[in-house]
Amino acid sequence: MRLVKTALTIAGSDSGGGAGIEADLKTFTAFGVHGLVAITSVTAQNTTSVTAIHDIPPEVVAEQIRAVVEDIGVDAAKTGMLSNAEIIKAVAKTVEKYDFPLVVDPVMIAKSGAPLLREDAVDALVKYILPLATLVTPNRFEAEKLSGMEIKTVEDARRAAKKIAEETGAKAVIVKGGHLSGEYAIDVLYHNGTFKEYRAPKVEGCTHGTGCSFSAAITANLAKGLGLEDAIGVAKKFITLGIATGHRIGHGHCPVNQSAWIEIPAEKWRIYKELSEAVRKFEEMSPVHLIPEVGTNFVYSLPLPYARTIEDVAGVKGRIVKYGNSVKAVGPVEFGVSDHLARAVLAYMRFYPEYRSAINVRYSEEIVELAKEQGLKVSFYDRREEPIEVKEKEGATIPWGIETAVKRAKNRPDIIYHLGDIGKEPMIIIFGKNPREVLEKVRLIL
Numbered sequence: 001m002r003l004v005k006t007a008l009t010i011a012g013s014d015s016g017g018g019a020g021i022e023a024d025l026k027t028f029t030a031f032g033v034h035g036l037v038a039i040t041s042v043t044a045q046n047t048t049s050v051t052a053i054h055d056i057p058p059e060v061v062a063e064q065i066r067a068v069v070e071d072i073g074v075d076a077a078k079t080g081m082l083s084n085a086e087i088i089k090a091v092a093k094t095v096e097k098y099d100f101p102l103v104v105d106p107v108m109i110a111k112s113g114a115p116l117l118r119e120d121a122v123d124a125l126v127k128y129i130l131p132l133a134t135l136v137t138p139n140r141f142e143a144e145k146l147s148g149m150e151i152k153t154v155e156d157a158r159r160a161a162k163k164i165a166e167e168t169g170a171k172a173v174i175v176k177g178g179h180l181s182g183e184y185a186i187d188v189l190y191h192n193g194t195f196k197e198y199r200a201p202k203v204e205g206c207t208h209g210t211g212c213s214f215s216a217a218i219t220a221n222l223a224k225g226l227g228l229e230d231a232i233g234v235a236k237k238f239i240t241l242g243i244a245t246g247h248r249i250g251h252g253h254c255p256v257n258q259s260a261w262i263e264i265p266a267e268k269w270r271i272y273k274e275l276s277e278a279v280r281k282f283e284e285m286s287p288v289h290l291i292p293e294v295g296t297n298f299v300y301s302l303p304l305p306y307a308r309t310i311e312d313v314a315g316v317k318g319r320i321v322k323y324g325n326s327v328k329a330v331g332p333v334e335f336g337v338s339d340h341l342a343r344a345v346l347a348y349m350r351f352y353p354e355y356r357s358a359i360n361v362r363y364s365e366e367i368v369e370l371a372k373e374q375g376l377k378v379s380f381y382d383r384r385e386e387p388i389e390v391k392e393k394e395g396a397t398i399p400w401g402i403e404t405a406v407k408r409a410k411n412r413p414d415i416i417y418h419l420g421d422i423g424k425e426p427m428i429i430i431f432g433k434n435p436r437e438v439l440e441k442v443r444l445i446l
């Protein structure tokens with residue numbers, strides 16, 4: 001028995017690695033599915049344009065499908081860019097022999113505006129491929145073309161989805177709402193005579209390859225045995241995260257980040273382990289005189305672009321406190337449990353993205369002097385200089401303070417302190433790339 005599930009993508013290559021086969025393979029990997037490919041066309045493409053297209057001979061496309069189905073086996077498949085009518089016919093003739101679910105992304109035009117399907121091939125797509133589809137995933141413009149209707153609202157999208165399903169014989173149709181206006185990205189599924197809506201807040205981010213990655217995510221989850229509606233639900237979460245966390249590369253539409261789905265949980269686990277270990281070592285050092293009245297926290301953030309809010313920063317729940325002659329972590333390491341120190345590290349990362357860990361310790365002139373003697377760079381901010389608009393904005397003091405201190409220093413400061421204010425204890429914050437480096441700096445001042 002084969003333990004790993006397999007998914008096949010029949011699509012074009014995007015040299016920019018954002019859409020097409022490349023997006024599909026990364027998506028399959030993110031879901032733990034073994035990816036198989038049948039390349040239909042090679043495009044020279046980046047985030048701004050498509051500059052060349054070289055179609056693969058139809059018989060070679062068909063042979064790629066046959067080769068993997070007959071040896072390895074395919075649990076689910078998708079089509080992307082099919083480019084011309086001959087490739088469409090060859091693909092249809094080949095896949096109709098097999099019974100795996102087929103997701104059809106009716107790719108017509110790239111985000112950059114380049115046509116990826118010949119005008120005269122739309123009819124072939126409708127005639128030969130759509131009747132074989134378990135699901136068709138048109139965006140607004142593709143759905144307009146396939147239904148002959150104008151689509152401006154979710155209500156229009158519903159009518160178009162139903163019409164496309166009824167006219168083409170596709171088992172289900174989801175009209176994607178990425179290109180409709182509004183606060184939410186709403187996709188409308190028509191399946192078994194009923195409608196279902198999938199909605200997510202529209203996010204600012206990277207949208208090259210959204211359609212490919214979305215349909216690949218549905219395909220991967222069908223391969224894993226999920227029902228259609230559940231597979232779409234997972235894919236919707238996946239694509240929203242991928243858009244929000246895209247790396248800003250290139251000069252045009254930056255690509256969806258398919259890795260976020262697995263990278264974030266994996267990083268969180270590493271952070272949990274490293275920080276827990278460092279907290280244990282800090283307790284062993286028993287630095288009672290370093291613990292301020294409000295207690296110490298020790299934080300470690302996800303890397304950028306994943307570090308967005310305090311929920312992305314791990315800290316010690318209940319902080320680290322004095323306990324007789326020793327120091328003790330009150331609770332375990334968790335994400336989202338630090339407020340002040342998490343904001344400080346997020347603010348610091350805007351200037352020094354690799355410095356993701358910090359600890360706060362009691363302020364005293366001696367500690368600051370000792371740190372300087374040990375060669376640590378020190379900067380500070382004065383809460384009394386805080387502009388009124390910053391004071392009035394919830395959670396703005398610390399980012400302002402860190403920014404002020406960073407800008408005041410000539411070189412990157414290892415330590416930032418402030419002298420407190422009415423009702424605010426003065427404090428020292430020590431920064432490092434990771435908890436181990438932070439602990440080394442703590443040792444220097446012990």
Ligand SMILES: Nc1ncnc2c1ncn2[C@@H]1O[C@H](COP(=O)(O)OP(=O)(O)OP(=O)(O)O)[C@@H](O)[C@H]1O
Pocket residue numbers: 019109110111138139140176177178179185186187200201202203204205207208209210211212213214236239240243
């Ligand atoms: N800004 C956004 N915020 C959240 N979700 C979005 C956004 N843009 C698109 N989506 C979602 O991404 C998925 C893909 O939809 P979209 O309409 O962008 O596909 P597409 O136009 O085919 O993409 P492609 O660029 O690959 O051609 C859908 O679930 C859609 O709702």
Ligand SMILES: Cc1ncc(CO)c(N)n1
Pocket residue numbers: 011012013014019020021043045080081107109110111116209211212
């Ligand atoms: C190869 C390829 N397939 C699909 C898309 C969809 O955007 C693209 N840009 N490039």
